[in-house]
Amino acid sequence: MSQFNVFITRQLPADLNPLQQIATVEVWPERQPPPYDLLLEKTKSIDGLLCLLTDRVDRHLIDTGTSLKVISQLAVGYDNIDIAAATARTIPVGHTPDVLTNATADFAWALLMAAARRVVEGDRLTRAGQWQTWEPDVLLGATITGATLGIVGLGRIGQAVARRAQGFEMQILYTGHRNLELERSLRVQFVPFEQLLHESDFVTIHAPLTAETHHLFGDRAFAQMKRSAILVNTARGAIVDPDALHRALTQGDIAAAALDVTEPEPIPTASPLLTLENLIVTPHIGSASRQTREKMAQMAIANLMAGLGGDRLPHCVNPEVYQ
Incomplete structure (x- = not known):
């Protein structure tokens, strides 16, 4: 007889047999x-919940x-979970960091290059x-090699994006938390946010969603960017104000944008953003x-099983529950 009851909020690309040995899984x-x-x-x-960013916990x-x-999230971020409430109940919350760093950095570059060279158009x-x-003036795009890249948030994914930019001989600026060691190893330059906006040909967002970063990219930010600049967001949709982005793209404040995340998510089919040629949305x-x-699925299951068994989660958001 199974010892625990577990609910998983979506079908996973993983073998559930080990979990089913100890729990009734729905x-x-x-x-x-x-x-x-x-x-x-x-x-x-x-006894255990395995959830996604789309679930309000x-x-x-x-x-x-x-x-x-135990609560186990299939994601790096966890802004959909009330961590303080879970901690107050001494419930550990797991997530899946690191594993998606390279995949997300690769995709950020895919979007950057597609927008720069107008691949979708x-x-x-x-x-x-x-x-x-063949025509000499059709779908002229932006040159990437030697351009200036601005990275908003130099965490693991931002660092991976910077390493890829080195191959394109780019000048790399970043803003967020300053890290002198990374500046030396990655050959990146820390600048204030406003300077990054002024000087960057490409701006890519890799910051978490917080009260400070919510709608960080609004009318004021877009007005400070180059009219030739391209914005890429693979972080969180709400960091970019969608109405302000629409104004910036239609008024020519920036040249183009590529989004893998939107506010709201999914983007409504009636959104005026989807009428724009100079925007890519995935x-x-x-x-x-x-x-x-x-x-990611294997890590989420491992966190879940550890929590059910009373063991420390391999990847815990709130390790203070063990103190």
Whole structure:
């Protein structure tokens, strides 16, 4: 007889057999997240919850889970979880750091290059039968090699993006928390946020979503950027004000943008942003290499099983619960 009850809020690319040896496992089968009321009801009778960024795990839900022993998130970020509430209940919260660093950095570069060289526009033009001959002035894009790259947030992913930029002989600026050792090893220069906006040909966001970074990119920020600049966001959608971005792209305050994350998410099909030729939007697939997602699922399951067994989580957001 299984010792624990577990609810997983989405189907995972992983073998659940080890978990099923110790727990009765229910997996939400739909593509859309389980409704909050249903998740609330499930939480009343489970020992472990494996959730995603799209699940709201607030104080009310956590306090409802009277037998809840562990929360395991399939993501690096955890702004959808009330960490303070979980800590107050001595419930460890797990996440899946590091494993998606390279996959996300690769994808940030894919978006940067696609926007710079207008790859998506070229594909649309070709499919529409508008490619007539070679022309010297069609779909002229931005040069990447030797340009200035501004990185907002030099964490693990930001550092990985900087290493890739070295191969393009770029001048690399960054803002956020200053790190002198990284400045030497990565050959990057710390500058204030406003200077980064003024000087960068490309700006890529790799900061967490906090009260300080919410709508960091609004009208004021876009007004300080080069009119030829390209913005890339693979971090969190709410760091960019979508209305301000629409104004910047339509008024020519910046040249183009590429987003893997939006506010709200998913982006509404009626959003005016989706009418713009100089914007690329992808459905939050920055970490979506097969190997990366499989590893993330394995890490999330490992965190879950450790928490059920009363062991320390391999990757714990709130290690103070063990003090």
